[in-house]
Amino acid sequence: MRSRQTCYIYHEVITQSHHLESNGKCRQPTSCEMWTNRLALLATMICAVANVSYTQPHSRGQYLASVFSDLTPAEMKSVQSFLLEKKDFNLVSVVDNLGKNSIFMMELSLPNKEEVLDFLDKDGPKPPREARVVIFFADQAHPNITEYIVGPLPHPYYCKPYTLRGDKTLNFESRPVPIAESRKFSDKLAEVGKEIDHILLESTGYSVNNCSDHCITFSDNAPRGQKSGERRTWLSLQKLVDGNYIQAIGVEILINHRSLDSNEWTVEKVWYNGQYFDSVAEFVRRYERNELKKLELGDDTGRNIYSTYIPRGEYKVGSDIPGPKFCASPDKRYRVLGNYVEYAGWSFAFRSRTSSGLQFLDVKYNDERIVYELSIQEAISFYSGSTPESLQTKYLDSGWAMGSVAYELAKGIDCPETSTYQDVYHFYDTDKPIRYKNALCIFEMPTGIPLRRHYDSDYNGGFNSYAGLENHVLVVRTISTVYNYDYIWDYVFYQNGIVEVKMSATGYVYATFFTPDGINYGNRIQQNIIGNLHTHLVNYKVDLDVAGKENSFETISLRYENITNPWSPGEFVVQSKLIRTEKNTEKQASFRFGLPLPRHLIFQNPNKKNKWGHPRSYRIQYNSHADSVLPRGWKEELSISWSRYSLAVTRYNEMERRSSNMFLQGDPWSPSLYFDDFLKNNENIVNKDLVAWVTVGFLHIPHAEDIPNTSTPANSVGFFLRPYNFFDEDPSVANRNSIVVKPAKSDFSEVKIQRWTPDVINPCVSEETFSYNGTYLAD
Ligand SMILES: Cn1cnc(CC=O)c1
Ligand SMILES: [Ca+2]
Numbered sequence: 001m002r003s004r005q006t007c008y009i010y011h012e013v014i015t016q017s018h019h020l021e022s023n024g025k026c027r028q029p030t031s032c033e034m035w036t037n038r039l040a041l042l043a044t045m046i047c048a049v050a051n052v053s054y055t056q057p058h059s060r061g062q063y064l065a066s067v068f069s070d071l072t073p074a075e076m077k078s079v080q081s082f083l084l085e086k087k088d089f090n091l092v093s094v095v096d097n098l099g100k101n102s103i104f105m106m107e108l109s110l111p112n113k114e115e116v117l118d119f120l121d122k123d124g125p126k127p128p129r130e131a132r133v134v135i136f137f138a139d140q141a142h143p144n145i146t147e148y149i150v151g152p153l154p155h156p157y158y159c160k161p162y163t164l165r166g167d168k169t170l171n172f173e174s175r176p177v178p179i180a181e182s183r184k185f186s187d188k189l190a191e192v193g194k195e196i197d198h199i200l201l202e203s204t205g206y207s208v209n210n211c212s213d214h215c216i217t218f219s220d221n222a223p224r225g226q227k228s229g230e231r232r233t234w235l236s237l238q239k240l241v242d243g244n245y246i247q248a249i250g251v252e253i254l255i256n257h258r259s260l261d262s263n264e265w266t267v268e269k270v271w272y273n274g275q276y277f278d279s280v281a282e283f284v285r286r287y288e289r290n291e292l293k294k295l296e297l298g299d300d301t302g303r304n305i306y307s308t309y310i311p312r313g314e315y316k317v318g319s320d321i322p323g324p325k326f327c328a329s330p331d332k333r334y335r336v337l338g339n340y341v342e343y344a345g346w347s348f349a350f351r352s353r354t355s356s357g358l359q360f361l362d363v364k365y366n367d368e369r370i371v372y373e374l375s376i377q378e379a380i381s382f383y384s385g386s387t388p389e390s391l392q393t394k395y396l397d398s399g400w401a402m403g404s405v406a407y408e409l410a411k412g413i414d415c416p417e418t419s420t421y422q423d424v425y426h427f428y429d430t431d432k433p434i435r436y437k438n439a440l441c442i443f444e445m446p447t448g449i450p451l452r453r454h455y456d457s458d459y460n461g462g463f464n465s466y467a468g469l470e471n472h473v474l475v476v477r478t479i480s481t482v483y484n485y486d487y488i489w490d491y492v493f494y495q496n497g498i499v500e501v502k503m504s505a506t507g508y509v510y511a512t513f514f515t516p517d518g519i520n521y522g523n524r525i526q527q528n529i530i531g532n533l534h535t536h537l538v539n540y541k542v543d544l545d546v547a548g549k550e551n552s553f554e555t556i557s558l559r560y561e562n563i564t565n566p567w568s569p570g571e572f573v574v575q576s577k578l579i580r581t582e583k584n585t586e587k588q589a590s591f592r593f594g595l596p597l598p599r600h601l602i603f604q605n606p607n608k609k610n611k612w613g614h615p616r617s618y619r620i621q622y623n624s625h626a627d628s629v630l631p632r633g634w635k636e637e638l639s640i641s642w643s644r645y646s647l648a649v650t651r652y653n654e655m656e657r658r659s660s661n662m663f664l665q666g667d668p669w670s671p672s673l674y675f676d677d678f679l680k681n682n683e684n685i686v687n688k689d690l691v692a693w694v695t696v697g698f699l700h701i702p703h704a705e706d707i708p709n710t711s712t713p714a715n716s717v718g719f720f721l722r723p724y725n726f727f728d729e730d731p732s733v734a735n736r737n738s739i740v741v742k743p744a745k746s747d748f749s750e751v752k753i754q755r756w757t758p759d760v761i762n763p764c765v766s767e768e769t770f771s772y773n774g775t776y777l778a779d
């Protein structure tokens with residue numbers, strides 16, 4: 001019997017037998033229990049025949065959310081076995097096989113939204129589970145990358161070409177660099193090292209071969225060339241010490257690795273101390289003849305500490321005492337059932353998409369859907385510099401396995417110890433599913449600022465009342481480490497219907513060797529190091545379904561008006577007036593990046609009104625400080641055309657599931673996905689299923705304090721989804737944690753405290769009961 005496989009037959013039969021209410025509770029307890037027992041037995045038997053073990057979903061919500069759950073390791077293995085049996089595919093292991101056919105990646109392929117909604121909302125059939133599989137066919141007359149849909153899971157019998165990218169083909173050179181290819185970079189460097197190690201040793205004290213504790217490593221950059229079809233990568237040589245990313249030694253090498261036979265790879269250029277050479281031989285010859293400006297880094301004993309975490313210096317007040325810790329009661333106020341979460345009014349499903357990262361689905365508040373999908377699409381960092389690598393670097397991180405590099409979270413540092421941690425499985429550049437232990441955390445926390453409060457003074461040293469509500473939020477977090485950088489992805493669910501989406505950047509900056517003109521592109525952040533200017537941009541897909549799928553989009557701006565003062569004739573009053581503008585088409589609803597946005601951006605259902613007659617709406621509010629990274633249409637810019645807009649609103653289209661993909665990094669010049677095409681037909685967006693494509697980011701000019709790491713404070717960007725006349729009042733009024741205090745005696749010697757939760761004394765709740773005085777009289 002296969003392990004960890006979920007079989008939901010029982011639940012489906014139960015649901016369809018109408019013994020369950022839509023909330024998953026038994027309608028007629030006695031007969032339901034009887035059915036439950038009988039069907040559980042039946043289900044166990046059916047599942048056993050189907051060779052899968054039976055797991056009972058705990059709630060209807062969990063059962064429904066399973067339509068979005070990532071592939072299980074068992075499903076991945078069954079897809080792999082099914083494909084390996086296809087003789088015409090001729091698949092072999094990814095290990096050490098540049099020129100062979102192999103499975104590169106697989107992940108869940110979501111069913112169409114229509115089908116999913118039918119299942120979620122109308123008791124329709126559960127759509128079959130399918131995998132999207134990326135295969136590198138290297139061993140062909142025309143090597144190609146082909147994507148397939150394999151299903152139904154867990155026992156696949158079909159394999160169909162993936163058609164959701166339309167007719168755009170994938171250029172073979174656009175494939176991400178697999179580990180097997182990356183290892184060949186090391187081999188090539190070792191080969192080059194044989195010719196240049198004596199120079200490296202003399203110049204830097206470090207070498208590639210026979211180097212003991214003075215070894216050289218490298219970072220490879222991208223894009224890998226200047227035009228479509230190229231695979232030419234600059235390697236920047238660095239000291240192999242902790243924090244090698246900020247330990248460049250002033251040597252960069254350009255490798256042409258287009259051939260699938262690494263013996264045919266060539267070194268096309270060498271850059272050394274600001275000078276270019278056309279070959280390794282030319283470099284060695286000119287060095288030996290003293291025809292170049294030599295590097296002299298000298299003895300670096302004790303000088304590498306800057307890139308480490310080893311404490312140095314001292315605070316005024318000693319920090320050798322452990323700091324306060326996060327404390328939570330063991331009775332959690334949220335429920336995590338597989339990929340389904342419930343918290344306060346919220347419920348949602350989530351998954352950790354291998355290709356691009358976290359994706360939230362079917363996000364509901366009080367059982368009403370607000371967002372169908374909220375997901376990361378792409379994270380980029382485009383650089384400037386004076387060294388060949390830095391002026392070339394334009395990273396599109398989904399080309400660097402952004403979704404699959406969410407590693408183990410450290411309890412108490414990356415997330416509170418008391419969080420719920422989940423393992424995540426990926427099948428990416430591997431021959432078997434890989435478990436990423438504790439790669440995702442979910443926790444509730446107090447924000448340390450009230451959600452709302454009011455102190456009602458009597459303006460005479462006392463008060464009429466005090467009332468407040470503590471602000472607790474639920475956070476779902478993963479952290480992707482894309483080589484040097486660590487991106488912390490937070491999704492924060494507030495009790496008042498707000499969702500905050502936030503990316504915080506930390507980790508090592510990407511830094512290059514100091515050259516005098518480097519100062520035009522960054523700050524000198526160590527003796528030999530420039531921190532190069534770059535812009536981080538993140539694109540998100542937000543498929544809001546506000547009070548239904550049929551939505552419209554409106555902006556609100558302010559305009560000054562100059563009117564006659566009605567109560568003082570002859571006087572004029574200047575004030576702001578609301579300008580509400582409904583945007584009718586996709587082009588009207590796309591806003592140039594870098595230009596100020598209208599004050600409010602509102603998604604609404606014009607046919608559903610709140611109690612006060614306003615269309616029920618959600619608003620997107622930005623926290624972003626970036627400008628564009630390249631002129632429109634310039635070469636690599638074509639691959640990030642989503643970055644032309646801080647917001648683009650499109651009509652939902654099943655063919656427009658994502659704005660980016662893992663192949664654009666490899667060929668940004670003739671992109672296999674061109675976001676601007678989504679807007680080309682300029683569809684009408686009034687009363688339609690709408691999708692918002694949100695771009696946020698920040699300019700980063702690394703400075704001395706980015707050593708050793710970029711720190712999270714002040715390096716966060718994101719946006720809020722906030723209710724805007726969606727409710728009739730703040731829905732956090734349902735929260736029972738409110739506290740109201742009123743004087744019980746006119747001399748304030750006693751107060752009356754009103755509360756709706758027990759006043760518990762417990763170190764994780766509080767160390768003393770709540771008390772309040774309220775007066776502000778002099779002692
Ligand atoms: C190699 N690489 C790709 N992306 C990064 C993060 C940003 O600089 C690094
Ligand atoms: Ca369109």
Ligand SMILES: [Ca+2]
Nearest residue numbers: 543544689690
């Ligand atoms: Ca929508």
Ligand SMILES: [Cu+2]
Nearest residue numbers: 505534536700
């Ligand atoms: Cu940065």
